[in-house]
Amino acid sequence: MSKVIENKITQRQYIFILVSAVVGIGILSAPNSICQIAEQSGWISMIIGGIYPLIICYCSYLNYKHFNNTHFYQLNERLYGKFIAKIIFLFFLITMIIYEASVLAGFYNILSKEIAFFLSPYAVLILVSLVIIYTASFGLQSIGRLSEIVFYFSSILFLFPLAIIGKGSFLNIKPIISSVENILNSVPSSFYSYAGIEISFFIMPYVVNKKNFKKAGFVSTAIIVFIYTFLTFICIYYLGYELTTKIYYPVFFIMETIEVSIISDFKVVFIFLWSGMILKIMACDHYVVSYTFSRLTRIPYKKSCIITWPFILMFAIFMIPEHGRNVFLGKSVPIIVFTILTYSIITAIMVKIKGR
C-alpha cells in the first residue's frame, strides 16, 4: 500500500514557507526603522533591500542545480569538511534560536498590551511555545500545509490598510526620492527585515517538483518584497514619515484607526488574524532549530523539537524587555545577516567550482 510521501513539500508550499519565515513580527516595526534614514523614500529602500532574499534564493537554486537533492548538512560537509560544516550548522542553530526567541518575546509584548495583560509572561511564553513545538513536531510537510493555508487567510490582513487609502495624502510621500545617499544607507537595515529567508537552504532538498525552481524563489521574494513595500508605503502615505519614525509599531497604529461598526477595537481582530502568521513563522524557525540540532547531535527530529524548547524559552525570557531586545537584535542581526550573505556568496562560488 502506498502512502503519502512523508516530509516532502510542493513548490507552492516552498514559496509560502519562505514568505512565512520572513513576514512576522518585524513587519509591524519595519517602516519605523527604515524611515529613520530613508525618510519618505523608505518604501524604495524596501524594494532595493529585496536583493538579500533574492541572493539567498538564487544561492539555494545553485545548490540544487549543482548538487541536486543533497541535504544542506551533507552539502556543507562536501564543500567545507566535517568540522567546518558543524560550525556552520551551529551558527545557523544559534541564529534560528535568536530569531524564534525574539519573535516569541515580541509576540508576548504585543499580546501583553492587548489581550493577555492578565497573564504572567511565563504562562504566555510556555503556552505559545508548546503550541509551536506541537506544530513543528509534525515535520516540514505540516509546516508547508500550514504556511499555505495561513497565508491565504491572513492575506486579508493586507487588505485592511486599503480601508484608509482615501484618508492619507500623497504629499506625505513627496518628493519621492528624498536623497539617494539616504536610500542607499537604509538598504542594510531593510536586509534585516528580510532575515529568516535562510530557511530556503534547509527546505530546498524536500521540494518534490523542482521544475521552475528558480522561478519559485523569485516569486516568494516578490511576494515578501511587495508586502513589506506596500505596508511601508501605506504607513508613510497615511502617517507621514515623521510620525512613522516616532511610533514603534506603525502598522499596528494604522489598524487601530480602522473603524468597524460592531467592533470597537479593531486591533483585536488584527491580532487574531496576525497571530496565525506569527505562529507559523515560529513553527518555521523551530523546524530549522530542531533540524540543525538533530543533525548536529544525531538525536531524532521529534526529540530535538522538545530538547531545544528550554533554550528558546530562556532566550525569549531574556528578550521580553522591549528595549533590551532591540539593543540585542540591533547588534546581532546585522552580524548574522552579513555573515549569512558572505557565506551564501562563498558557497555559491564553491558550488560552481566543486559541483557537477
Added chain:
Amino acid sequence: MEPLSKNIYQNINKIISHLPNSATLIKREILINKKTKCFIIYVSNLCNRKSIEMHIIHPLLYNLNEDIENIENAAEYIAQNYISISEAQIIKSFDNIAVELLRGKCLILIDKINTAILCDTSDIPHRQIQESNVEKTIRGGRESFVENIEINLALIQNKVKSNKLRIERMLLGNENKTDAAIVYMDGIIDPIVLDAIKFKMNRIKNLPYILCTGYIEQLIEDFPYGFFPQLKNTEKPDKVVSDLFQGKAAILISGAPYALIAPAVFIEFFQGFEDYSQRLLTSVFVRLTRVLSALLVLLATPIYLTVLSYSSGLVPIKLIKVIYNSRLGIPLQPFLEILTMEIAVELLREGGLRLPSPIGQTLGIVGGIVIGEAATKAGLVSPTTLVVVSTTVIASFLIPNYEMALSIRFLRFPMLILAELFGFLGVILGFYLIVIILINMNSFGIPYFSPFAPLNPSDLKDTIVRLSLKEILRKPKSLKMKKGKI
C-alpha cells in the same frame, strides 16, 4: 478447503457442525428414482419454501427417472436438467456452505456423489424501502437504504448502469460472518486509495464480530482518536452514486441501512447533496451560511465569555452596557453560566434524540422555551447568554452531517475552557490547534483538509462556494494520488 465425501451422512454431520444449533434447519430426505438417497438442507425461516417444493423437490421426486449413480458429473447433470431455480451452483468442498445456508440458500446432497448443488432460494424478511428520516430532501430521490445488503446493492446498481461499476464482496467477523461489499467505479477511483481501503477492510475481517458501519468506520479510519469524522455515512443511494462518480468507494454491510463513503475530506461534510439540484446562487449562499454556522458554534460562546471576563473593550460601549446590565444579579460566574447552559442544551438534544418524535418535540419545547424562560426569570441565566447559546444551538443544526455537527459541538467545550483560562489568547491558540489537527489528518492517504491545504486550485470550484455544474461535474484532483503528491 476440505472436499465433500461420497458418504452423505458424513457430509451432513460436517455441515451441521458448522451451523448454529437452530431448530429452523430442515433436512428433507427424499429418494431419487426410488433408490438414491438425497437430502435437501435449508434454514426454513430464511428460504422460500414454495420455491423449494416446486423447483427442487417436485422435479427430483417426480421428473427424475434416471439411474444417476451411473451418470458422470451427476450433480451438474441434475442442475442442468431438473432444477428450475435461476441460480444453482455446483460445489465440491465444505468451504462457506454453512454461511451460504444462513444466507437463505438451499443445499442438495446426493448419496455416493462427492459434489452438491447449492440453489438460491433466499427469502430473508426485510424492511421495505422507505423515505429517510435523517436525511430529508426537498429535491431528489426519496428512497433510502434498508438493512438488506442485496437490496442496497440493487438500489446502487439500478442507478449506475456502467460496466465500470465493481462490487467486491467479503465476510466480516469470524463469529457473525456479516456480508459486506466494497463498491467502486473501476478506472475512476485511484488504485492506491482503493488498495488502502481493501487493505484496511481485510485487516479487520478476522475480528470476532462486526455489527454495523460504525464499527467499520472506527476500525479503518486513520485517526481513531481524532475529533473529526474521516468517513462519510449516508443512507441515500443517490449520494453514494454521486460519490462513486467522484472516485470514492462505498462500503456496505448486511444489517446496516447506511453506506460508508471513503475517502472523505473535511469540506465535504458541509456540502449537501441538494446543493447541486438547487439554483447556483442559492446553493452558494446556503454553503456560506453552513461554514459561518460552524464558526459560530465553535467561536461564539468562547468569544462571548472572553468579552465578559477579559476583553470588554472589544465591543462598542453601548453593546457592552446591554450585556453587563443583563447580567446584573446573576449569581453564577460567566464561565459557569455558559457551561451550565451548554450542558443543559446537550442534555435536551440527547434526550430528544432517543424519544419518539412527538415526545421529542415536546421535550424541545418544554426544555428550550419553558426552562429557558424560567431560568432567565429566576435570575439564574442572563438573557444575552441565552441568546448566544441558543444561536449556537440553531447554528449547529445547519451542518448537514450529523457526525461533523457533533464533533464541532464537542469542540466548544475545550474552547470554552481555553477562553476561561487564557482569554482571547486561548481562543486564538485553540482555533490554531484545530487547524493544525485538520491539516495533519489524512483519509486513506488523501489530505483531510484538501483542496485548501495542500491547495488544489481546480478543486476549489466545489468547496465553500460552488461554480456551475458544467465546471464541477468531473473527478476531483484532490482524490487522486499521484507521484509526489503531498
